[in-house]
Amino acid sequence: MSKAKRLLDILLFVNAKRKFTAQELADEFKISVRTVHRDLLDLSDMGLPIYAEQGRNGGHTVITTRLLPPMLFTEEEVVSIFFAFQALNYYRDLPFDAEIRSVTHKLYRSLPKDAQAKVDKLRSYIAFWNPKRTIDTPLLKNVLDASIEGSQLHIQYHSKKAITTKHIRPIGVYAHNGLWYMPAYDFHKDKVLLFRVDRIHAIISSIKDDSNFTNLEEWFDSYEVTTPIRLLVELSKEGVRQCLSEPNFQGFVTINEHGTGTIDAVIDEGELHFIAPLFYRLGLHAKIIEPEELIQHMRKQAKEILTMYQEGNL
Amino acid sequence: MSKAKRLLDILLFVNAKRKFTAQELADEFKISVRTVHRDLLDLSDMGLPIYAEQGRNGGHTVITTRLLPPMLFTEEEVVSIFFAFQALNYYRDLPFDAEIRSVTHKLYRSLPKDAQAKVDKLRSYIAFWNPKRTIDTPLLKNVLDASIEGSQLHIQYHSKKAITTKHIRPIGVYAHNGLWYMPAYDFHKDKVLLFRVDRIHAIISSIKDDSNFTNLEEWFDSYEVTTPIRLLVELSKEGVRQCLSEPNFQGFVTINEHGTGTIDAVIDEGELHFIAPLFYRLGLHAKIIEPEELIQHMRKQAKEILTMYQEGNL
DNA sequence: AGTAAACATGACAAGTAATGGCATGATTAA
DNA sequence: TTAATCATGCCATTACTTGTCATGTTTACT
Numbered sequence: 312m313s314k315a316k317r318l319l320d321i322l323l324f325v326n327a328k329r330k331f332t333a334q335e336l337a338d339e340f341k342i343s344v345r346t347v348h349r350d351l352l353d354l355s356d357m358g359l360p361i362y363a364e365q366g367r368n369g370g371h372t373v374i375t376t377r378l379l380p381p382m383l384f385t386e387e388e389v390v391s392i393f394f395a396f397q398a399l400n401y402y403r404d405l406p407f408d409a410e411i412r413s414v415t416h417k418l419y420r421s422l423p424k425d426a427q428a429k430v431d432k433l434r435s436y437i438a439f440w441n442p443k444r445t446i447d448t449p450l451l452k453n454v455l456d457a458s459i460e461g462s463q464l465h466i467q468y469h470s471k472k473a474i475t476t477k478h479i480r481p482i483g484v485y486a487h488n489g490l491w492y493m494p495a496y497d498f499h500k501d502k503v504l505l506f507r508v509d510r511i512h513a514i515i516s517s518i519k520d521d522s523n524f525t526n527l528e529e530w531f532d533s534y535e536v537t538t539p540i541r542l543l544v545e546l547s548k549e550g551v552r553q554c555l556s557e558p559n560f561q562g563f564v565t566i567n568e569h570g571t572g573t574i575d576a577v578i579d580e581g582e583l584h585f586i587a588p589l590f591y592r593l594g595l596h597a598k599i600i601e602p603e604e605l606i607q608h609m610r611k612q613a614k615e616i617l618t619m620y621q622e623g624n625l
Numbered sequence: 626m627s628k629a630k631r632l633l634d635i636l637l638f639v640n641a642k643r644k645f646t647a648q649e650l651a652d653e654f655k656i657s658v659r660t661v662h663r664d665l666l667d668l669s670d671m672g673l674p675i676y677a678e679q680g681r682n683g684g685h686t687v688i689t690t691r692l693l694p695p696m697l698f699t700e701e702e703v704v705s706i707f708f709a710f711q712a713l714n715y716y717r718d719l720p721f722d723a724e725i726r727s728v729t730h731k732l733y734r735s736l737p738k739d740a741q742a743k744v745d746k747l748r749s750y751i752a753f754w755n756p757k758r759t760i761d762t763p764l765l766k767n768v769l770d771a772s773i774e775g776s777q778l779h780i781q782y783h784s785k786k787a788i789t790t791k792h793i794r795p796i797g798v799y800a801h802n803g804l805w806y807m808p809a810y811d812f813h814k815d816k817v818l819l820f821r822v823d824r825i826h827a828i829i830s831s832i833k834d835d836s837n838f839t840n841l842e843e844w845f846d847s848y849e850v851t852t853p854i855r856l857l858v859e860l861s862k863e864g865v866r867q868c869l870s871e872p873n874f875q876g877f878v879t880i881n882e883h884g885t886g887t888i889d890a891v892i893d894e895g896e897l898h899f900i901a902p903l904f905y906r907l908g909l910h911a912k913i914i915e916p917e918e919l920i921q922h923m924r925k926q927a928k929e930i931l932t933m934y935q936e937g938n939l
Numbered sequence: 940a941g942t943a944a945a946c947a948t949g950a951c952a953a954g955t956a957a958t959g960g961c962a963t964g965a966t967t968a969a
Numbered sequence: 970t971t972a973a974t975c976a977t978g979c980c981a982t983t984a985c986t987t988g989t990c991a992t993g994t995t996t997a998c999t
Contacts (some may be wrong), residue, residue, distance in 0.1 A: 327737070332973085334974085343961060344959090346957075348975080349957080361846040363976085364975080365974065366964090367973040367977090368968060368973075368974080369973075370975085371975085377700045377737070378698070378700075379697065379735050380735055382695060382698070382732070383692050385690045385692055385697070386690055388727060388728045391724035392709070395709035395713050396709050407701070408878070413703045414698065417696060417698075424639070432773050435843075436772045438841055439801075440799045455751060459747065459750050471863075485753065486712075487754040490870065510846075526750055528749045530747075556760075588902050588905055590908045591902060591905040591906075591930065594929045599934070603955065612927075613928075613934075615928075616927040620923055628956095628985090628986070646944085657989075658988095659948095662947070679994070679995035680946080680996025681943065681995085682944075682996075682997060683944075684945070734969070933971085
């Protein structure tokens, strides 16, 4: 085995083991202790952060977290990593922030000048526009860790009315529109609720809980319509056009020959208040046929608005 | 110079040069031609995709695009790359799709089993929720390239009324809410318009244009209020709460002692129709004081809604 | 057809690097 | 004090690398 290959193997071995003696390595790789010392010197020169403790029970210890074997990338592949990082650029708080920065530096330095220019250009010509938030989400990483480890948390939460204490088990976190959300099982209310991570004031305690539990993926998939309601809407041509750009509806729009169309979908009652604003915006371009609740909601809202802005009342 | 170092240097050299003869390498690195052949054999064994053409005018050629020097990552750094790719997961069409996949595979394979599990878990517990689109954006990469190269395009565009031909110079592309947008200078209208990339039917022609032009970053920065209007809104306590979560306004909300508040901002007239839906949703929680146009718009929309849903007209 | 430019491969000697063995010293815990 | 451990130097031996030379093959040019 070539020396280079052996050094790599030793690198991996010591990374996995963290602490070891020269004799162990000598046995493992069938080389002399003297050579082990030489190899460790070489690795150290190559940047492996390692230190030795003298004396009985001493040994060598790798400081950092584990390193992976060196990887070869093509230029395009590196650009794709920059591209992905660009997508994260608009989030204020991110887990792995430090790692992203270190990877960025490593990769950027290794690029030839012209490729650096290419990356710079890419950054200037493509963007992922999530509203840039000024809201801090300092507990994001903690909550994510709690989700992955499956811990129960007691948190202080700033809810609609006041700051309350909640006993929850997080399911996961997701970013939506620049904010971080956490669905979590609430032990007191005995159901899954959605929390905003930035509204968590503090984590009071964290208990490891080994029982199996749903994760975010499953929760997304299992999202069920509990009280189904039929939504039936007639659309003008322009209404069709706009609804096709609307992620909630694009699957449910049927277009007839004149270019007008209809939405016919079954949705959950709870979604009603969420979709109402869309139909407000559409105005005459969308006429709701069913459900009656939504029509009444529209009517009520319109009346409120009209009352508030009576003619002459400026 | 050690052999290992020389091999790395040769790797970089041949990647940059693509095609070369053994003699050239021998001269460059001051080694014999025989050794060059041996080194190339080694590199080939190490996976460098290289082939040789026999005969006069023959030589060695590297097949792939350029490779970069091998890089060492810590486990956490690799996880951060997966994390970034996860953020891209919800976009349907992406430039660099193939590269992202190959990087993913390379990295995943190199991870130890337990770290693979960690990545899998991460995927299950964190999500970036952009509405999952079913709209194809096949020309995305072309448009991005055109932006970076600074080309003028003639495109067929599916606009509000019909399919028209446009002569444009793209400024860049950005993703927003799962859709890809392209601001571009329209030569006919002599101003910058915003296009939806999925509505581009075809690129008819592309002309390289070396003149300097604004890029996306500058365009975002230079976004100017052309016809400023003062927006003044009174908010209830709940109105304050909701507006603080609204990226457009969170900087402009002032809260007074009772928890109620006001929005006082200067916005562009063109944004009016865009912000109206928010105030619809807020209903009585927000009362617009200025501008009059917005109030009239609200009133008009409310009247339309009421007319459409007259009592008894179900 | 002949020649020159290239790759491909083998043999061998000379040179260089890596290794193991041994010795010595330093540090630390039992 | 002793045993376990790292640290370093020296040297003979072994293993590897290199250059030179020789021989073949393929291909393009004249």
